Amino acid sequence: MRVRTVLVNVATVVALAATPVAATVVTRYDVEPRHQPGPTTEQASPAAQQEASRYWTSQRMAEATPVSTERDKTQTLRATRELLGDEDSSLPSSPRSRASQHRAAPSAVAPQAAAGGLATTTAGAKWNGGNSVVPSIGLAYFTDGVGKMSCSAGVVNSQTGDLVGTAGHCCKLGRSFYKNWTFVPGHSAGEAPYGKWPARQLFTTTGWAHRQDDNEDVCFAALSTVNGQHISQVVGANAISFNASESVGVHSFGYPGPARRYNGVYYCAGITYPDNYAHGSTDVALPCKMEEGSSGGLMLANFNGTTGTVVSVNSKGYEEAPGVMMGPRFDSSIKRVYDVAQVS
Numbered sequence: 001m002r003v004r005t006v007l008v009n010v011a012t013v014v015a016l017a018a019t020p021v022a023a024t025v026v027t028r029y030d031v032e033p034r035h036q037p038g039p040t041t042e043q044a045s046p047a048a049q050q051e052a053s054r055y056w057t058s059q060r061m062a063e064a065t066p067v068s069t070e071r072d073k074t075q076t077l078r079a080t081r082e083l084l085g086d087e088d089s090s091l092p093s094s095p096r097s098r099a100s101q102h103r104a105a106p107s108a109v110a111p112q113a114a115a116g117g118l119a120t121t122t123a124g125a126k127w128n129g130g131n132s133v134v135p136s137i138g139l140a141y142f143t144d145g146v147g148k149m150s151c152s153a154g155v156v157n158s159q160t161g162d163l164v165g166t167a168g169h170c171c172k173l174g175r176s177f178y179k180n181w182t183f184v185p186g187h188s189a190g191e192a193p194y195g196k197w198p199a200r201q202l203f204t205t206t207g208w209a210h211r212q213d214d215n216e217d218v219c220f221a222a223l224s225t226v227n228g229q230h231i232s233q234v235v236g237a238n239a240i241s242f243n244a245s246e247s248v249g250v251h252s253f254g255y256p257g258p259a260r261r262y263n264g265v266y267y268c269a270g271i272t273y274p275d276n277y278a279h280g281s282t283d284v285a286l287p288c289k290m291e292e293g294s295s296g297g298l299m300l301a302n303f304n305g306t307t308g309t310v311v312s313v314n315s316k317g318y319e320e321a322p323g324v325m326m327g328p329r330f331d332s333s334i335k336r337v338y339d340v341a342q343v344s
Helices: 046-055 058-063 078-084 206-211 231-235 332-341
Strands: 039-043 122-126 137-143 148-155 163-166 179-185 197-205 219-223 249-254 266-271 284-287 298-301 309-313 324-327
Touching: 039 206, 039 332, 046 179, 046 197, 058 137, 058 148, 148 231, 148 249, 148 298, 163 309, 179 219, 179 231, 197 206, 197 332, 219 332, 266 284
Parallel strands: none
Antiparallel strands: 039 197, 122 266, 137 148, 137 179, 148 163, 163 219, 179 197, 197 219, 249 266, 249 298, 284 324, 298 309
C-alpha cells in the first residue's frame, strides 16, 4: 500500500458475515466506457525478459525496498515496524500526507452481520493457515532506473494462464513503466520456491496511466512461460469478479516491509465498505494495518485457504483513517483492461 498514513490499530477478532461473490472470467468488452476505453500497455522484448530473469539474484531481491510514489517518498514504515515487531527507532516520523487534501468521514465503520461468511477478522497478522505460503500470492520485483523495488501481487484467471494482478503504482508511475518486472510466487524467507517469472507485457488503466486516478490504481502483468509452463499450471490462479458489492468478506494478502525483513506473507480479513474518506472516491475500504510493501496484494472473496475471487487490490491509506486499507473497486473500466490483458 502506498504509505499516506500510519496504520497502527490493534487487530480484533469478531464474528462477521459476508455476501458471497460470484466468480467470473469475462471475455467481452463493455460498450459504454466510463473513461477512455482500453489499457495503457508496454511490452518487454524477449531479450529484456531474459535479462529480468538473470537480474533478480537473491542479493538483489534482498536489497529491494517497497515501492513508494513520488508524492509519498518521505512517509514512514512505522506501522509495518509494529506489525513485524521491529523496534528499529531509526525509522523517521511521518509527516502529514497527501490525505490531508481529503475530507475525513465523520463515522465510517466497517459493517457487520449476524452469521455466516467470515469466521473471524484481523487487521493484520502473519498467515499460518494450512501452509506458510499461499502459492498464488507473491512479490513483484522491478526497477525504475534509480533503485530496486517490490510490491505484492497474485495470479488471476486468464485465457492465457499467464496473468498476475497488482496495483497500478506497482507497474507505472508518471511517464514510464518500471523495468525488469518479475513475479516470485510463494515468496518466503528470500527464496523463490516456484521460480521467477518475468513479465512480457504490463497493462494499466488509462485513468492511472495519465491522471494517477486512485479509483483505477490497477495493473495486470502478462508473464512469460518458464520451462514451457504457464504460471497458473504451477501455482494455481484466483478467479476474478467485477462490479461486486461494496460490502464483501475478503482476505487481503501482502508483504509489508522490505523483502529481507520478514518470512512469509501477511494478511487482513474483514468486511469491505465504501471509502467515505475522500471526495470522488469509488474505492472500497478494509480494516487493515498492513503498510507499504503490501501494495498490489489481492483482496480475495470466497477464500478457501489456497485461492479465492479477486475483487480489489491493496492500494493506499489516509492519515485521517488510521488502520484502514483502500482498494479500487473492480468496475467496468478495470474490466476493459482485464479483457485485453487476459488474452494477450
